[in-house]
Amino acid sequence: MTTEAVVRKGRKYDQVLEGARDIFLRDGFEGASVDDIARAAGVSKATLYSYFPDKRLLFMEVATDQCTRQAEEALGTMDFSKPPRTVLKEAARRFLSFIYSDMGQRIFRICVAESDRFPELGRQFYQSGPQTVHRALVAYLAQAQARGEVSIDDLNLAADQFAELCKADLWPKLIFGIQVQFDQADVDRIVDGAIDTFMARYET
Template sequence: MTSTAEIIRKGRKFDQVLEGARQVFMADGFEGASVDEIARVANVSKATLYSYFPDKRLLFMEVATTECQRQADDALSSIDMSAAPEQVLQQTGRHFLTFITSKFGQQIFRICVAESDRFPELGQKFYNSGPAVMRAEMAAYFEQAEARGELRIEDRILAADQFGELCKADVWPRLIFGMTQTVTEEEMDRVVDGAVKTFMARYGANQGA
């Protein structure tokens, strides 16, 4: 099995190709993006593009992992991790749900699943670039909140995963199975509000643990 480490090489125009691909994928999606258009926007030849990424899926996942890392960094920089759990959970949940229900977020998921046999490391790389970062940061926040007497949690990693799943309730399955094409702001508010209330009912310091 060929690994992405063997396929993807770096060079002086690597970032240029990546930025061009990001613009095109964001605008046209994976299926709609053409190699010709990516090369044009990146201002490189197709030969140069293919020298870095011989498979469009590999290019998409490289863009995806980079974008996911950026999303995680933005979330961590914009969320006050010293704030009360309800506030931190609300902001984190909304950021997470907005990303995974976006067209780009759904495409990332579908590519990871579709290519899991051919390139299993793609999903692993994507997970490590963003979801794993937020999971660890949330677990660290829970520890701080516990020290302040705001939460009572025995397994912080499990609690972080549970919160993520609560934030996907209803809207994520409907999107993935094609029952709906979009999620409204009101629907996201409903899901995240419910996730925060459910989480606090289980792990709030005044609740049974």
């Protein structure tokens, strides 16, 4: 069942989402209670269920909303007229700021944990954020290539490679609980290394 088939939009929809986001961030998916979500949103449980009959659907909607916002913010900062190193640095910083955030981590873990029983969670997460940014990056690289700044045979692969380079070192440490906090110097080291490696391969 998809969210489009069961989620109702109405005047308190945004209010419910905001309250749910706060509780999911505080308590996680399993720990979040419908009572607490309704209280944080300032609505009755009946109103909450009228919008979201299932807690998983509510989390999916919160995750999709957060991913969409992050993607829109990232795309809003991408000036396709600027050179690759400038655009890639901004894109990488936006990308990492989300995947290292509390919400980004919770979304990822829940999507992985529930992927067998509820594969639509992962699909919706991917389509609402990563896929949108991926397409924008492919479009940018195509323009950079037309200007003679890069030479790339497979734009889709190159966009994916850059995203993976941005997850080097820190992401595995985060996922396996080896390190849970990173300062700006840590992030800058990864971003600069990703750009240097990417441009060493594709810069003309």
